Amino acid sequence: MSTILPIRHQPPLPLDRLILRDPPSAEAIELDVLIVGAGPAGLACAIELARLVKRDQEGGGGMPDLSIGVLEKAGSLGEHNLSGAVVNPRAFRELFPELQLADFPFRQPVPEEAVYFMTRRRAQRIPTPPTMHNTGFYTASICEMVRWLGERAEGLGVNLFAGFPADALLVEGNAVRGVRTTPTGLDRDRRPGANYAEPTDLTARVTVVAEGTRGLLGQAWREWQRVGSPNPQLFALGVKELWEVKRPLDAVIHTLGWPLPTDAFGGSFMYPLGATQVAVGLVVGLDYHDARLDVHELLQRMKLHSLFRRQLEGGQLLEWGAKTIPEGGYYALPGRRSGDGVLFAGDTVGFVDVPSLKGIHYAMQSGMYAARATFAALKGEDVSEAALTAYDRMVDESYIVADMWRTRNMRLAFKDGLYVGGVKAGLMSLTAGRFPGGRIAMAEDAKAPRTTSPAQPFMPDGALTFSKVDAVFKSGNATRDTIPSHLVVGENVTGEVADFYSHLCPAGVYERVGDELRVNAPNCVDCKATDVLGPRWTPREGGSGPKYRAM
Ligand SMILES: Cc1cc2nc3c(=O)[nH]c(=O)nc-3n(C[C@H](O)[C@H](O)[C@H](O)COP(=O)(O)OP(=O)(O)OC[C@H]3O[C@@H](n4cnc5c(N)ncnc54)[C@H](O)[C@@H]3O)c2cc1C
């Protein structure tokens, strides 16, 4: 049995493609502030900034109107957003103090909650760990939240550019000056076709990058500016399904244990979304050891367990999707998240508290801080790193970093497996993070060696369990077949490595054919797992990928 070290087969980040020193084109769209990514972080930033300007003007502060633009790679808002989700409403309350809780785009308050330890046949209820309490929170669809936030942003005069993926940062010296978007209408060989449209340059005095998990621009900027972190960022892959069900689910449910092997970190969730819908998902750390581990397939097996089966049986799969989560925590936060003309907010920085599986309110809050720092910098006519570093201070002094500090070693403890990790995590909870002291050092996920376990064939039944082909159909992905591949494959991809990629990718993009790797790029749902462990993901034509409606 041979061992695969994913990093050996992974190409480096294409830095010369992502950091462009070319002057912007003469037709560049000029904005004051450009926000990349219309997720909770980007939209909260846009709303807060537009409001600050309005308030300043009403108070006679003299701030001129600002042109604020938000770029989004999905064809329309929400289509590339996927979450659980149980939402802590704290950031919504701060952003919209004039609204009531009932006005927010949530589905329902969290009713009961229950945590189970699972074995293949049993589900043993265990006490809810302190980090997993959700009383006072709300279940929601992130697609719906994003569309709602988008409407508020537009109402405040923000320009939303959906279907425009940022392909590269435009830089001058050390400063970020804007972005270049991807071209559209290229054929498989990258030749312009009938519907070809050139890339567009957008320039801005401040660019706020809120591109979400495993952000490419953020990776490139940190490498270019040599911004490090004590530990590398770690990731988990979440595969999620939305079901129409016959009977309402009466609790927010989390599980640990089966179907994961004991040396993998992760767990599942099942959330009620009103009387007739349920979200079910499985999240697995990408430092798992078994080269055959397949998160999509594990989720399918998991649904056959009585805990899930009795809830889902007789219902209907509405949507399927996948996305990674940055889960390195406090020690993976980059040393700075601001530079000349640029700020980074939300998941691209890694503002996620893994033990509670929460990122939405941190993303929104960091977006609001980015707006406040941007506003002050524009008012002072100084968008240098020295001025924008106010953002880092706001974040460092906020509950975002305080919460992440409390759980700083919790995810890291699980590198020793479920049982040892579970005991350590319990002690960490009891001591508010003081045990074990210091930092547990981690290597990046791609440096964890993989060995192959014996195959355990699985046949989906098409009623409760589904193949990857059916799953991609349910993601709404209808990317044209003639699109050029946006996945950069490394060298030395053996048959075994191709096999590993085929299990890694939840959307069936990779296939082993003989000893070769076949890449079905249009299937990609932009979960970014491949960018963590395999071929590099790069932005492609706007509007490609999934079309989530209520994930
Ligand atoms: C399975 C799963 C379950 C989760 N459960 C919960 C939960 O219950 N509660 C909770 O609080 N959090 C949860 N999270 C985490 C939460 O969803 C994230 O922390 C949150 O969505 C981060 O917001 P964001 O705005 O930073 O990124 P995103 O929500 O990912 O938004 C980023 C946006 O940027 C766009 N984008 C990316 N690249 C480009 C580009 N190059 N050009 C233009 N646009 C681009 C994307 O399409 C996307 O719309 C979960 C995450 C997952 C995956």
Ligand code: SF4
């Ligand atoms: S190819 Fe696309 S869908 Fe598959 S793992 Fe990579 S990013 Fe996810």
